[in-house]
Amino acid sequence: MTSDATTPPVLAETLIARYRGLICDLDGVVYRGSRAVPHAVETLNQLTADGTPVVFATNNASRPPEQVGDHLRGLGLAPRGWSVVTSSQAAAAHLAERLAPGARVCAVGGPGVALALTEAGLTPVRVAELGGTPVEAVVQGLGVDVTWTELAAVSRLAESGITWVATNVDVTLPTPDGQAPGNGALVALVQTATSAAPHVVGKPQAALFDLSRSRLGTDQPETLVCGDRLDTDIEGANAAGLDSLFVLTGASRLRDLAFAEPPERPTYLAADLSGLLEPALPLRATSPSHPVDLWTDAVPRMPRAVGNGELLRSVVLTAWAARDAGRAISGDADLWAGIERELGLLEPAHAA
Template sequence: MAQRADLREVRAVLLDMDGVVYVGEAPLPGVQALLDYLKATDRNWLFVTNNSSRTPAQFVEKIARMGIGADEAHILSSALATASWLAEQYPDGVRVFMIGQDGLRRALQQEGITVVEDAPAADVIVSGIDFSVRYERLADATLAIRAGARFVGTNSDTSFPSERGQIPGTGALLALLEAATGVTPTVIGKPNAGMFQQAMHKLGTSAAATLMVGDRYETDIAGAIELGMPTAAVLTGITTEEAFRTAARPPDLILPGLPELLDAFRQADS
């Protein structure tokens, strides 16, 4: 176990979800025990996920079936972060054609953003993950971007951990659209600073006192390191132990999973 962070100084914890809390519909060990300990030691926490497919209520329902207790205020998804960013960018309103699922659609609508089904009428094309996307929708998005619509992505994760293994993620869809249009998207989710900053603002904490826990180096860990946050990598998802260890800026902690993170907190606090 690599260890450099002083967990005694950590007052808040951000946890990725896919590959950290669960893989597909299968829960990973130690989640509720860790959350209980954080609450008992007066540490705040937030699930921060690049998965844009679900609404906060749907995330809460999913983890409840796994015996994990949380409310909607404990969820920050890339869909919510993207919708908030668009509302700030376009205070007078904007028309969006989206590739995505309920989580993205509802996040946009809750920010008062007009979601259109006529791609040529859109000011912005937004792509998140869509597990049933059709070619024609991708073609419509491509033509609109080529005609001048702004191109925005919820996150750049090229793969997505599932029970079957790693399947195409949002980044794969963005790569397809970029290849077809020659336009590079503006990406909002991790590893970009905005999503981490939204999370810390929500918890009222600083970077130095906020631990980021993730399974993917290039999004969860690299983005947090850039902001000066302590980091804990778990080996239950995408990135291998060797890749974490040999990274130019490795995480402070490399752990098999959340039970070991709980042990590390207990040891630090003792």
Template sequence: MSEQSRLVDGYRAALFDLDGVVYLGPAAVPGASEGIQALKQGGTQVGYVTNNAARPPQVVVDHLTSLQVPAELPDVVTSAQAGARMLTEHLAPGSKVLVVGTEALAAEVSAVGMEPVASSDDEPAAVIQGYDPAMTWPRLDDACFAVQRGAQWFATNTDSTRPTDKGLVPGAGSQIAAVQATVKVTPLVAGKPCTPLLEETMRRMGTKEAIFVGDRLDTDVMGAVAVGMDSLFVFTGAHGKHDLVAAGEDRRPTTIGHDLRALLAPARVASVHDGSAECRGHTARVVDGAVRLDEVPDDREGQLDALWALTQLAWADPDLDCSEVDRLDLVP
């Protein structure tokens, strides 16, 4: 891919995480609507991939369209759908499944031919757990009872937090951790960073030639790496520059951008030399065990270029002092 081409031109499809990438709670991320409209007008296949299992896909579509983000029902794939498909791979048709989540999750369980139940007293063959903003301790207790009696345990996703327009709040992983700490069992997980959700998305979209756009390194980027998919990491959600610089090999994005509109710009590429790295004229160097920037740009795109150069050196040697990243004050 040349630096003059748009990043997205190397792919048939662009797949988006939602929370923190396309919207933050009820509000659209600035530029998301315009960016996705431009992608679709240019012929790029678009998919929305969410670890959030609490809402039915049609509700997600309605939310997106209310924000002027173009979306149709086949475009949306949720961890509830991927989790329900996992059930079919492990259980006999018609098996009873205790649903510890929302009605949306129960509907997906029913759609694949399983019988949703609401109590461990119904002797379920499995438990499937997903995020529910109205979760109660008695329901978590009941999940523990079922798993301790031998039910297989599935989870839609394990995100520890959710980004909102007001800040971070506990996610599904916080609820699941309460059960896991009790039963000492690890669930089979559908959502990112595990592979079932992205595999289900590629199956539905009919292509593996896709780039994934996410705001979390531990779910979005790590999930893309796990299925061999390129990724664009954006700074509009949960993780930021310090997380990027410290990222291990299993959660390193292909490139970065402030928001999803980076897909419509030339790919941000860094070249690495002996003791230095350069991106679009901005250079980072190793000096006495620390990474130093030749200069700190006064614009956000320039600072992102400098960050990408700095990051290459940090990844090559995790023992380097990378406190220089704090000087990039336009990058969160």
């Protein structure tokens, strides 16, 4: 059957059309500090307007969800169709399933830690309030005012044998001025002073994703995760049995993706969140349509073209195929930065 000029074109299915709900990271995906990532707010507003619910799942445990929500609304995000889930809430949910209602839990970190425990029906106790009254667990999350005294208390409590829950173990935290020590750095400090090991609930563990998916009310095949960190967002999505979209607007870069092992490889790839509204191009192990010789020390100059999304996908697939076949590919940072520039990708967050 032939078509004429009046026949409307067949539109390719957008990526998000394959899913009923989105779990989205924040730092490096939606914003960097006080500034929105380009195309993020517009894309999310279109998704929620079209009826796709979004849960923002963050490993940053320091701020309460409402404060995070205020930040998002201040960036221009529409007021409805989304919610925020933090690793503090995942920690509180984990303990609420195991402790009696009202159980006393030592809370170390920002205000989000204590609030999450209260909302879960537990009794948060700050280190300064401990005295001689015992607690049944300790939750360690990020806080800009965490002191040596508090870290020493976590060490003492964990060594005594009570449950020690870490909201997350991200070693770094993105800030407008670059990377800063994250909760993982503080958890590691405590671990050097004790023989105990924490139970971690944040990414890349599945608990935060499971809590987010329960908020969405979606099954695993209906849920997509979007993130910028391979070792937390993408590895966690894979651990939780969820498809994922990796965006190049935050911590992990194209070179990191090229060298990623299978547990950290995403289902899809895009320059930024607007990729959700473009045709779905899974990162399957197929023959790339634009082969690029990445296992040499020189990469040909790549043309600027409308098909840069497909070219980007081909670069990654070629790198994975080469590495999986045991062939070496160049790890030169300048070379990979040049590829990103040729593809018109955003500069790394620290250079933004």
